[in-house]
Amino acid sequence: AGRNARRLPPAPRGLPLIGNLHQVGALPHRALRALAAAHGAPDLLRLRLGQVPALVASSPAAAAALMREHDGAFATRPYFRTAEILTYGFQDLVFAPHGEHWRHVRRLCSAHVLSAARSHGFGGMREREVAALVRTIRERAASSPGGVVDVSKALYGFANGVICRAVSGTGRLSREEEGRRSELFRELIEENTALLGGFCVGDYFPSLVWADALSGAGARARRNFKRWDELLEKVVQEHEARHNGGGDEEEDFVDVLLALQAEKQDDGFELTRDAIKSLLEDMFAAGTETSFIALEWAMSELVRNPAAMQELQREVRRAGPADATPYLRAVVKETLRLHPPVPLLLPRECMRDAAVLGFHVARGTRVFVNAWAVGRDPASWGAAADEFRPERFLAEDREVDFRGAHFQLIPFGAGRRACPGIQFGLATVELALANLARLFDWEVPGGAAPGELDMSDAPGLTTPRRVPLRLVAKPVRWEEQQA
Numbered sequence: 459a460g461r462n463a464r465r466l467p468p469a470p471r472g473l474p475l476i477g478n479l480h481q482v483g484a485l486p487h488r489a490l491r492a493l494a495a496a497h498g499a500p501d502l503l504r505l506r507l508g509q510v511p512a513l514v515a516s517s518p519a520a521a522a523a524l525m526r527e528h529d530g531a532f533a534t535r536p537y538f539r540t541a542e543i544l545t546y547g548f549q550d551l552v553f554a555p556h557g558e559h560w561r562h563v564r565r566l567c568s569a570h571v572l573s574a575a576r577s578h579g580f581g582g583m584r585e586r587e588v589a590a591l592v593r594t595i596r597e598r599a600a601s602s603p604g605g606v607v608d609v610s611k612a613l614y615g616f617a618n619g620v621i622c623r624a625v626s627g628t629g630r631l632s633r634e635e636e637g638r639r640s641e642l643f644r645e646l647i648e649e650n651t652a653l654l655g656g657f658c659v660g661d662y663f664p665s666l667v668w669a670d671a672l673s674g675a676g677a678r679a680r681r682n683f684k685r686w687d688e689l690l691e692k693v694v695q696e697h698e699a700r701h702n703g704g705g706d707e708e709e710d711f712v713d714v715l716l717a718l719q720a721e722k723q724d725d726g727f728e729l730t731r732d733a734i735k736s737l738l739e740d741m742f743a744a745g746t747e748t749s750f751i752a753l754e755w756a757m758s759e760l761v762r763n764p765a766a767m768q769e770l771q772r773e774v775r776r777a778g779p780a781d782a783t784p785y786l787r788a789v790v791k792e793t794l795r796l797h798p799p800v801p802l803l804l805p806r807e808c809m810r811d812a813a814v815l816g817f818h819v820a821r822g823t824r825v826f827v828n829a830w831a832v833g834r835d836p837a838s839w840g841a842a843a844d845e846f847r848p849e850r851f852l853a854e855d856r857e858v859d860f861r862g863a864h865f866q867l868i869p870f871g872a873g874r875r876a877c878p879g880i881q882f883g884l885a886t887v888e889l890a891l892a893n894l895a896r897l898f899d900w901e902v903p904g905g906a907a908p909g910e911l912d913m914s915d916a917p918g919l920t921t922p923r924r925v926p927l928r929l930v931a932k933p934v935r936w937e938e939q940q941a
């Protein structure tokens with residue numbers, strides 16, 4: 459058949475020049491679901507974002523078609539200008555452009571993250587960070603009027619701490635130096651998020667890249683990159699000095715990468731110093747924000763749904779402090795179903811023309827998978843799809859995987875580009891949540907009803923709460939509970 463005979467997915471009409479950019483809005487996951495519904499495109503919707511052709515998948519079937527049937531054709535990430543500046547020029551891992559490079563790096567990195575998450579050393583690190591979180595909440599509750607705590611702030615500090623420890627260890631820094639460094643990492647991550655989530659003209663109008671020079675985005679990215687590089691270089695040098703001095707600290711991510719660098723890879727792949735620093739930067743960026751957002755929404759939903767909170771408290775107060783119990787697991791799954799922290803996953807790019815669900819998709823198309831819409835699809839989740847009901851995951855005959863095997867639940871993506879930090883992220887979220895439910899009772903401040911809690915999400919490519927979560931934290935006395 460000729461070009462004209464090819465069937466294309468439905469598309470809303472666009473404006474000259476900008477195409478459909480104006481229809482994507484500040485909350486793209488919501489806007490895109492509405493657009494798909496309005497244009498009779500339950501599976502695949504075609505858009506034009508500036509000069510870039512794009513495709514949005516909004517159903518489990520479409521997600522499966524892209525990430526299982528055609529995974530190989532959609533396994534690359536589009537080129538982003540700010541990302542290139544921020545990540546040592548070769549955008550490996552998260553934003554790998556065309557080429558084989560990312561496959562090697564990713565294999566190494568997933569292997570590490572997964573094994574480290576299980577190893578004893580990492581478990582201990584995580585428990586220390588949870589203990590620090592509990593201390594922080596107790597202190598803030600005791601010193602604030604009415605016991606009100608900025609839970610979002612505490613959770614962000616916790617998620618950041620876990621990643622800092624896992625990636626670069628504690629080394630031999632003093633507590634003060636360590637605190638300063640965590641603070642600096644936080645600042646750099648936030649600036650990365652702002653830059654990557656922001657609109658960069660060159661990303662949608664490749665012929666207008668010069669416009670970014672005018673907007674200042676390029677210069678801002680270069681400034682932030684320089685600060686990253688100084689910090690990461692210091693971290694790597696400290697580890698090298700430590701190796702030479704023969705220390706006995708717990709192994710962290712930098713250690714593993716340096717060991718990998720020393721080994722010669724049989725495929726000739728070389729882990730350069732820039733590649734190491736780029737990977738470290740990716741880990742910080744990908745691991746902190748996501749775990750934080752998952753925890754923030756889990757606490758929000760539990761406080762809004764007191765029966766679920768009580769059920770969880772009953773369960774974790776019976777179990778040990780580090781046990782991931784069935785209801786706890788269900789709460790985490792239900793949270794990620796309703797609030798996937800990266801609602802459109804990370805964009806992919808079509809590497810060769812493909813026929814997806816009978817539609818023609820051209821090479822170079824930028825692809826978004828609306829995991830948020832998929833998780834709320836009434837065809838999979840029934841009439842109460844928008845409600846928080848962890849019990850739905852307890853029925854044994856309805857086991858739903860959320861690591862990429864069942865396409866109605868894909869908060870971590872699926873296929874070759876799925877999140878390699880799943881185990882690590884889940885272990886972090888489960889342990890923190892178990893302890894927050896075990897050691898405190900929680901209330902909405904000012905005597906407001908649980909149902910009045912604001913549940914709106916912030917604009918951007920990740921979706922934390924729009925307003926910080928502030929709750930009354932009441933420490934429970936452990937001896938009383940056990941009596």
Ligand code: HEM
Pocket residue numbers: 551552553564571740741744745746748749752798799800803804805869870871872874875876877878879880882883884887
């Ligand atoms: C609850 C926690 C987390 C969630 C919900 C999450 C979610 C995601 C999603 C949706 C993607 C894109 C997948 C796709 O496009 O198909 C991704 C990619 C990635 N995640 Fe996670 N993530 C989490 C935790 C982590 C952690 C803790 C780390 C590292 C320590 C991590 C490292 C990465 C990396 C490196 C990628 C890029 C993979 C690639 O492009 O090949 N993530 N994550």
